[in-house]
Amino acid sequence: MKSTKREIKLCLACMEIHEVDTVEVEDTEIFKGEEVSFQAVYEYCSRSDQLIEQEEMIKANSLAMKDAYRIKVGLLTSNEIIEIRNQYGVSQKDFSEILDWGKATITRYENHQVQDRAHDAVLQKIDSDPKWFLDTLEQVKERITIKAYQKYYRIGAAQFKGKQNQYLLESIEAIYAEFENKEITGGVSLNLQKVVEMINYLASKVTSLHKVKLMKMLWYSDALHYKREGKAISGLVYSALPMGAVPEGYDQIVMLDGVEFDTVAYGDHIGYKFKPVLEFRIKELSQTEREAMDAVVSAVGELKAEEIVEKMHDEEAYQCTGKNCIISYSFSKNLSIS
Ligand SMILES: [Zn+2]
Incomplete structure (x- = not known):
């Protein structure tokens, strides 16, 4: 029995004025066939050694008992229900x-x-x-x-x-869990915040940034930074697909919060045209990373999709990588952009 408060008042047990404690007691009751233990609150008369349950205590103790029951049988507590509604x-x-x-x-x-x-x-x-x-x-x-x-x-x-967005982040991280080797990650762990910034940065510099071009420009940026600084920017892992480098988890990446695009119809297929979010600001990308991206923008930013694919096909990194295999960053030293 733990006392939480003590005051001089009329004691309802002995009907005299004296110091009355408010106490916490571990109670046990049977509710719907279950034995439940809970913390109950009472007043305590030390003269008659009796517990007194005031009206508001009856309510609070009953709720405490029912919440203990709810927890015991795996139901939401009253507070959890309030939180769900408030959410x-x-x-x-x-x-x-x-x-x-x-x-x-x-x-x-x-x-x-x-x-x-x-x-x-x-x-x-x-x-x-x-x-x-x-x-x-x-x-x-x-x-x-x-x-x-x-x-x-x-x-x-x-x-x-x-x-x-949380599901997307988790699914991309699950894809990347198996990639550890520096040759394929460029020596940095996947940083999706940086990936989102890279896409926005490129979209703010390149007027017509479609899917194929974006993927190539991400690869060029990572590869060039690796060539210059010995490490990639994003931690993305790229495979050599027929149209050139494609980052693993690409479909999920473009759906992340902070990546925006317009859908544009070309004949009978739909294309994505990427655009920077309103008030885009760089928080994660470093000076050298921005410089590498600027160099990529001036080298290939004006190229049409088929021209950048052609340029990618000429890269040693592409030619020496098996079809659909992961591209090693070790080829970056001979990248056509410097
Ligand atoms: Zn008393």
Whole structure:
């Protein structure tokens, strides 16, 4: 029994005025067939050796017991439910609308009523899957105010975007986990922040930066920096594909947060035209890295896609690398750009 407070007041056990302690006690109760232990709060009369449970204590102790039960059987606690709702900035009333539950259901779950498993699963899904929240929100659009809908949509969309980027980062890192050799990584670990900056930097210097050209320019930049400084810029690993060097994980890389492009139709195929994000600023790229990129921009920045492919095909690094094999940085010493 631990005392957390002591004050002189009317003691409801012996009905006299004396020092009364507020104490924390480990209680055990059986709830829904489960034995649950939890910290309960009481007042303690030392004269009669009795515990007193004030009205607000009855409420708090009951909630503590139910949360202990929730934890024991693997359900969300009342606070976790509140956090999930707050994460989307939704009111209790609107959250019940969105979930298509009874008006007071959420309010009750955030308090004393232990949620059933099906509802718990829905709440966990909403927590981990902002896309699902957005889809669900869309279905109940008519039942909440436009202003509230717009607010929830904005928050949900931002959460979704953050999650998506996290998945992308993880999937690219998984691809790169196997690459360790200096010959193929250029002696630096993958730095995706730098990769995003490189794409923006190139897009700010080159007027028509399409996919094929971007991939070649990234490779030239890394290879030239390796030639000059003995290490690459980004840590990207490139393979020799028919059109030239292509970084591993390229499809995921161009979807990262901070990479922007317009889609342009050429006859019957769609191309990406990369552009710098608004207010692009360099944070990670060093002086020598920018200088290498500037040299690449002046050497190949004006070339058409087929011309840069042709130039790549003439590089020793390309000619001496097997079809679809990883290009070694050891060829950088003979790179055509210096
Ligand atoms: Zn007393």
